[in-house]
Amino acid sequence: MDWEFEMSHQRAGVICGFMLGTVVGASSRPALGQPDGLRDHATDSQRLLRSAALRPAGVAPSSAQADPAATPPEPSTKPVVRASAQRAEQANLVFTKSVEMKYLLYLPAEYDRQPQKKWPLLMSLHGVGERGDDLEKVKVHGPARYIAEGKDYPFVIVTPQCPADQWWDSDALLALLDVVTQSLRIDLDRVYLTGLSMGGYGTWHTAARDPKRFAAIAPICGGGNVADAPKLVSLAIWAFHGEKDTVVPPERSKEMVDAVNRAGGHARLTLYPDAAHDSWTRTYENPELYKWFLSHRRGEPPVFGAAD
Secondary structure, three states, X not given: OOOOOOOOOEEEEEEEEEEOOEEOOOOOOOOOOOOOOOOOOOOOOXXXXXXXXXXXXXXXXXXXXXXXXXOOOOOXXXXXXXXXXXXXXXXXXXXXXXXXXEEEEEOOOOOXXXXXXXXXXXXXXXXXHHOOOOHHHHXXXXXXXXXXXXXXXXXXXXXXXXXXXXXXXXXXXXXXXXXXXXXXXXXXXXXXXXXXXXXXXXXXXXXXXXXXXXXXXXXXXXXXXXXXXXXXXXXXXXXXXXXXXXXXXXXXXXXXXXXXXXXXXXXXXXXXXXXXXOOHHHHHOOHXXXXXXXXXOOOOOOOOOOXX
């Protein structure tokens, strides 16, 4: 893959046609929860059933398929299922999923001038209003907005766009992360994740799906599944929320932070007493957030200073 970028600017990219294999009943990645006040009818129409082998529970599958023309059929020993009766069955299902995802990619001004350096990476997830196929919408909020206004960051920044009428898919986000980290000079011990509103939910869920990929996360006005808290104890977590938020109640952030800390983790919550749903503007304008990100490396104890 060839990359041609003008340094210190963000450019559009697209990833399409990558295939994700999942065995049902094994470690499949869960669908993301839908936030309070942001309900929608998310569908999974991209999942295509590739193959299925049905057999009675406890019966091992055959290693080869017999040729009925060459081998006389053996008398069937399969239990007979009578009408109005049921027996245990097991299905081994393999899914594949093809996803097209547009994204903005920002490279720091010094990226090309320091060819030996590996750079930290920040993935930023937008909210529900920026979904679609127009990347200009993604520049409305978050780091992408400030890059468009001329701000420089000491990170490679990836800002994907969620397709219309869908929710953040941790499968797709982690696959996109694979593409970028394999194609660019990225310090894999300094990969960070943040997001606002729907992106805050996506941040919690994606980090829980593969916490070893990240050094620190900053979910803003989002929420997650408290049952995921034990998976997040190795991460530095700084959450943000407005106390007057009626779209996503601040309790969603409070319950996640409390659950992570009860599990032995390191999570912190900043509440803005006068903020409603927009708790992201002052968060992303705060230079301490980016200093905090850069102070963390994967596998090291989280750090919280007085400025936090």
